[in-house]
Amino acid sequence: MSFFKKIFSKEKKETLDKGLEKTKTNFFDKLSKAVAGKSKVDDDVLDNLEEVLVASDVGVNTTLKIIERIEARVAKDKYVGTEELNKILREEIAGLLSETNLGNETEFKIPEIPNDVNGNKMPYVLMVVGVNGVGKTTTIGKLASQFKKQGLKVVLGAADTFRAAAIDQLQVWADRTDVPIISQEMGSDPASVAFDTLTSAVKQGADVVIIDTAGRLHNKVNLMNELTKIKRVMQKVVADAPHDVLLVLDGSTGQNAFEQAKQFTKATEVTSLAVTKLDGTAKGGVVIGISDQFKIPVKYIGVGEGIEDLQVFNKHEFVDSFFK
Ligand SMILES: Nc1nc2c(ncn2[C@@H]2O[C@H](COP(=O)(O)OP(=O)(O)OP(=O)(O)O)[C@@H](O)[C@H]2O)c(=O)[nH]1
Numbered sequence: 596m597s598f599f600k601k602i603f604s605k606e607k608k609e610t611l612d613k614g615l616e617k618t619k620t621n622f623f624d625k626l627s628k629a630v631a632g633k634s635k636v637d638d639d640v641l642d643n644l645e646e647v648l649v650a651s652d653v654g655v656n657t658t659l660k661i662i663e664r665i666e667a668r669v670a671k672d673k674y675v676g677t678e679e680l681n682k683i684l685r686e687e688i689a690g691l692l693s694e695t696n697l698g699n700e701t702e703f704k705i706p707e708i709p710n711d712v713n714g715n716k717m718p719y720v721l722m723v724v725g726v727n728g729v730g731k732t733t734t735i736g737k738l739a740s741q742f743k744k745q746g747l748k749v750v751l752g753a754a755d756t757f758r759a760a761a762i763d764q765l766q767v768w769a770d771r772t773d774v775p776i777i778s779q780e781m782g783s784d785p786a787s788v789a790f791d792t793l794t795s796a797v798k799q800g801a802d803v804v805i806i807d808t809a810g811r812l813h814n815k816v817n818l819m820n821e822l823t824k825i826k827r828v829m830q831k832v833v834a835d836a837p838h839d840v841l842l843v844l845d846g847s848t849g850q851n852a853f854e855q856a857k858q859f860t861k862a863t864e865v866t867s868l869a870v871t872k873l874d875g876t877a878k879g880g881v882v883i884g885i886s887d888q889f890k891i892p893v894k895y896i897g898v899g900e901g902i903e904d905l906q907v908f909n910k911h912e913f914v915d916s917f918f919k
Pocket of ligand 1: 726728730734761871872873875900
């Protein structure tokens with residue numbers, strides 16, 4: 596490993612540790628109360644553990660899976676001391692997350708997109724969905740910055756034309772990261788903005804296009820129609836666009852994030868997830884539950900407001916940081 600990579604990894608780890616601090620403190624405080632006065636893991640301890648996991652927003656289904664596995668181990672080993680519970684829990688959570696090959700990435704990277712039939716360079720198209728306020732714009736800005744740092748040519752598309760503020764906020768990030776942005780006035784057709792963005796990106800020979808969209812969940816049919824139309828129109832320019840549909844979820848909303856994931860996956864095909872605002876919350880367990888339940892990769896996690904505070908989600912790093 597290079598010297599710089601080592602430094603970066605150390606910084607990444609520190610940010611992750613700091614970002615998960617609230618979740619961790621809350622979780623381990625509750626866990627120690629759950630085993631207080633007990634020397635072995637019995638039904639009482641398991642009941643308490645179940646409550647702790649649910650209270651940490653791991654989600655009911657995933658909690659039940661974890662409890663079942665611990666029960667099986669306790670039954671097998673006959674006597675499991677409460678001091679071992681931490682270790683067992685860590686192993687079972689890591690095991691659960693390892694059952695899919697998701698969450699193994701360590702770096703921001705995008706696949707190469709083949710040229711079109713005429714030999715034109717095609718960009719990687721990332722469409723970003725999610726309700727207002729979850730950190731969508733910030734995540735787009737942070738991603739643009741990461742890709743640009745790798746020397747990639749990035750273009751942003753302001754296809755959330757529902758609110759003027761959304762266009763303005765994306766413009767702020769475009770200025771901050773010095774990345775071109777394609778926008779039209781508020782109220783214009785989002786599909787038209789997406790079309791313009793892709794056309795411009797192809798003309799510029801761009802590597803990555805990030806399209807912001809409006810996420811109005813209160814009308815699922817409209818949302819579905821809008822996203823379907825954006826996709827259809829984009830495909831007139833880049834045949835297999837979008838290559839990734841990233842749903843941004845606010846981790847601090849806990850179970851609400853699960854609910855949004857359910858709604859969006861019904862409205863469109865979501866291919867990856869970003870869970871933001873983990874730093875300000877004790878609900879970080881939501882990442883474990885969401886990874887387990889949706890079988891859609893959590894690709895990115897937000898652990899702060901700064902441009903560097905978006906991390907590629909790696910389940911091993913996450914579990915390590917959580918149980919440290
Ligand atoms: N602490 C923390 N704050 C974050 C994170 N990600 C985003 N935020 C903040 O969350 C707030 C909302 O983020 P936006 O990016 O504006 O959210 P949005 O989903 O685009 O919402 P609209 O702009 O209202 O559509 C901003 O104040 C961000 O700085 C994160 O990982 N940690």
